[in-house]
Amino acid sequence: MGHNHITISERESICKGVSQYLSRIEIAMSLKMSKSTISRELKRNSENGSYSPVAAGGGQILIETQELQKRTRSCRTRRYAISSPTSS
Numbered sequence: 001m002g003h004n005h006i007t008i009s010e011r012e013s014i015c016k017g018v019s020q021y022l023s024r025i026e027i028a029m030s031l032k033m034s035k036s037t038i039s040r041e042l043k044r045n046s047e048n049g050s051y052s053p054v055a056a057g058g059g060q061i062l063i064e065t066q067e068l069q070k071r072t073r074s075c076r077t078r079r080y081a082i083s084s085p086t087s088s
Helices: 008-019 024-031 035-044 058-071
Strands: none
Touching: 008 024, 008 035, 024 035
């Protein structure tokens, strides 16, 4: 059995479930995950009783941003001299 990380969208679903006062079992069932996985995620990434998917996925967001920057070409702005029409 392979080791998988929780994705950002899964973290957002966990956050939504918590805000809707769903139990950890209900959240786990909706995401097809173990109850203990949800419990660990909430324990590790909650501060003062509130869960933040952005804080939890901070490292993953950084990696995804870096990968996106590698794939995108840099956009260079070229400046052309705009000639005004001459009156004849």
